[in-house]
Amino acid sequence: MFVLTSSQMREIDRKASQEIGIPEVVLMENAGFCVFEEIRKDFETLDDKNIAVFCGKGNNGGDGFVVARYLAQVCPNVKVFLFDENVTLISKVFLDILKRLEVDVSILSEELLLSLKTQRFDIIVDAIFGIGLSKDIDGLYKKAIEYINGSGAYVYSVDIPSGICSDSASVRGCAVKANKTVTFVYPKIGNILYPGSYYCGKVIVKDIGIPEKIIKDIKVKILTAEDLDISKFYRFPDSHKGDYGKVGIVAGSKYYPGAAVLCSNAAVQSGCGLCYLITPQEALYFQNLRKPEIVVLPLEGKEGVISFDGFVKFDEYLAKFDVLGFGCGLTKNEEVEKILIHILENFQIPIVIDADGLNTLSSSQKAKKLLANYKSQKVLTPHYMEAARILGVDVKDVAKSPIDAATKIASEFRAICVLKGSRTIITDGDEVFINVLGNPGMAKGGSGDVLTGIILSMIAQGYSAFEAAKLSVYLHSLSADILLEKKAMQTILPSDIIEGLDSAIRRLIEG
């Protein structure tokens, strides 16, 4: 499913009306009716309800007038609160209809808002701002939104909760906290990314009669099972371990031995033929949870961290790997930088760089340059802070526009970027997929190491870096969601996510 920006939505509306000839009033009528239908579906009866519809002066308010008209046909207690009588031309069509039908329409003022505190509404429709929100909210708008949020009513937001930026999902001063948001054509970024997604409540996407053929060149999509290629999950009966690829992992240190275990356990659990773990000897003390299928290549370390001299002894192995993982739990020092540069200068294996690999990259201009010119597939898996370090920006800037940040990283390094967060973004610099599966039980140290292991395994099994990243992000989250059916979020561990891959893969294959 596509995800739209406000300008894409406007362009679609423009084409529908100007090129195809569907009048804008028809689109507004359809939009308002869709919201009404959703409300009607949710309640057995509406005639005993007190309902308020808050309408702004833009077209979002116009949708609100349409909702109010339909509600007034089935409920005697519908009140419309208008912020400004100076509404858009299309909205005016519907406001005039309301007036002719003698629906209760009032212009909202501070006094009126205060008097509402003694009334109780069962349902409130928020049609104050939609995709036209252009600045932070203050004054009467702010007070009205605070009133709505404290009202105890069941709240429907039209298109997007008022106060949420449809392009960045950020809160502009304050925002309506809806129970349900009915959006049109396709969801907007503000409906999908956080914090906007939280304010939306349940998101319902409605068709308002815009022909599909005019919706073109949309690059952002919600990641669904239909976007995944599972053809390589089929195993030929006469196959052997060599058919499923060799993963090499450079990970772990005396300080973070578990990262190496989680990454390599995830790789073997998700199907690669062989997995080699290059880790400093000093990290082995802790590895009793490591799966026995993993081949360990203990490396002579320096103060518990991998050393360049120790590492180059494994060059012969590196040449044989189908994919190399670099970074989980390595820590960051000059030796790690030297090793990363050595790999980028001397090999051409598909590479997945995570954690300390990314931190090393962000402070090494040489490694950055080499990576951009590295002639093989690359996957970078930063979380927001790592992405900020790579881009040399504040983490708040990444959080404000994560799609832009991920796209920039992917383009700069000609790599696949997996920007990890509550909505992980996967992009090759052109197409963007947003993962909406997963749950806060995954917000634990070690989750990222597991994801890296799965991506490595998928590349080893023959998937392209982009396909592997999509598939792995999906399976990683699906595993955590399946675990949630039986476990509390607090008790879901990254190692449980590895074990849960079995159910996740089976569920994906079975559909």
Ligand SMILES: NC(=O)C1=CN([C@@H]2O[C@H](COP(=O)(O)OP(=O)(O)OC[C@H]3O[C@@H](n4cnc5c(N)ncnc54)[C@H](OP(=O)(O)O)[C@@H]3O)[C@@H](O)[C@H]2O)[C@@H](O)CC1
């Ligand atoms: N054909 C279509 O396009 C269809 C569109 N549809 C519906 O239209 C919605 C988009 O409508 P819209 O473009 O009129 O914008 P909308 O969000 O209603 O508000 C803009 C107004 O608010 C004002 N304003 C903004 N921020 C403010 C603030 N902080 N504080 C105070 N004022 C502020 C802003 O002022 P300005 O920025 O111009 O100064 C302007 O006056 C869309 O979400 C969907 O619901 C559907 O009917 C389907 C067909």
Ligand SMILES: [K+]
């Ligand atoms: K709204």
